Every structure is written in structure tokens, then in C-alpha cells.
Amino acid sequence: AQKVTQAQTEISVVEKEDVTLDCVYETRDTTYYLFWYKQPPSGELVFLIRRNSFDEQNEISGRYSWNFQKSTSSFNFTITASQVVDSAVYFCALSEAVDFQKLVFGTGTRLLVSP
Amino acid sequence: DVKVTQSSRYLVKRTGEKVFLECVQDMDHENMFWYRQDPGLGLRLIYFSYDVKMKEKGDIPEGYSVSREKKERFSLILESASTNQTSMYLCASSYPTSRNEQFFGPGTRLTVL
Secondary structure (H helix, E strand, O other): OEEEEEEOOEEEEEOOOOOOOOOEEEEEOOOOEEEEEEEEOOOOOOOEEEOOOOOOOOEOOOOOOEEHHHHEEEEEEEEEEOOOOOOEEEEEEEHHHHHOOEEEEOOOOOEOOOO | OOOOEEOOOOEEOOOOOEEEEEEEEEEOOOOEEEEEEEEEEEEEEEEOOOOOOOOOOOOOOOEEEEEEEEEOOEEEEOOOOOOOOEEEEEEEEEEOOOOOOOHHHHEEEEEEO
């Protein structure tokens, strides 16, 4: 069965620190998609990234980067030089090819960035 | 911009009441979803719909039903609200393609007394 584990419940950092949010997934499918969403205090989840299982290239978008490693079933998210506006709950999610329209979410990691 | 709206941000109801949570999206998405979010449990799928008049149970459908009479609107119904249904309810929509990111509404925080 598919499962997403975000072992870090809450992380606190000081502004400008780098921080990595961990995501470990389980699936029997060879074709699947991985996602990260951000939920700011306003409550609305915002899509950040989607990767498919055949694309293991790491991705960088500004201060955000993602490290996808199939060997360890991980899809970790790093924020470089964190800012107060990065404070949010971050969710990792997985969908499988058998029904790729359904997402299974992890329990989320709350990131607190203090000035 | 895709917009998913939910009828209320905050709602307080009494045990046994019938509760309707409404969700509307304006991007002509075929797929719509209802989740509940609880601390330590993340998002759990209640019901989803891939087309008008169509509905499928998610992981935790007990105590809920849904209605999708129009493509843009997906309603979640609590037939007889109970205190354990106090939660944040999130609606989402998406296209039925491999670009399957879901777009979320702002959520409804429901308190059942």
C-alpha cells in the first residue's frame, strides 16, 4: 500500500539558516508521482512541485531545491537562506499510476522561521 | 488563476445537525476532492468525484456523503454531525491528466458542539 512518512513534526530555525524537510514514501508501483505542497497560515495549500518516478534529476527553484532518490525512497525538500515567510506547514504527497489522480499525503512538517 | 472557493471559513454546528459544506471551482476541472485535516494525521481523503453525478469513497467516508450535480460544484454533507467531525475540511480540484496537481480552497474549520 502507498504511504508517505514525514518524520519531522516541527522544525524551528532562525532566518537565513538552511533547512531540509524529509519525505520518505512507500509504493509498489514503478510509475508514480511525488509532490510538495505548502500550507501557509491562511490555510490554502499551494502546489510547489511534482516529480515523476522516471525523473531523478534534482530540481532547483530559487531558494527551493528538491532531492529525489529512488534508492532510499526519499524526496527531500531544502530551503536555502530561510525567511520568515517560509513559515508554514509543508506536505509531501504521492500518487500511483494505477490511479494517479488520487494523492496520499504525509502528516506534514511545520516550519517556524524566526527573525 | 484557478480559484477554488468554499462557502464558509468557520462554521459552528450542534451535534445531530445536518451540515452542508459547499465547494466551487472556476477552472472547468473534472476532478474534485474533499479532505479533512487533523493535527498529526495530515490530509485524509473523504470522497472524490471524477465527473458530474459521479462519486467515489475515499479513505474515511463514514458519516459523510457528497453531491455533484454540476461540474463546478461539489458538496460535502454531514448527515448527523458528531463531535468527532470537528476538523478542517479542504476541497480541491484538478484536471484528469498526468499534470495532476490539485488546487485547494482555503478550507472550512468546522466545530461541532
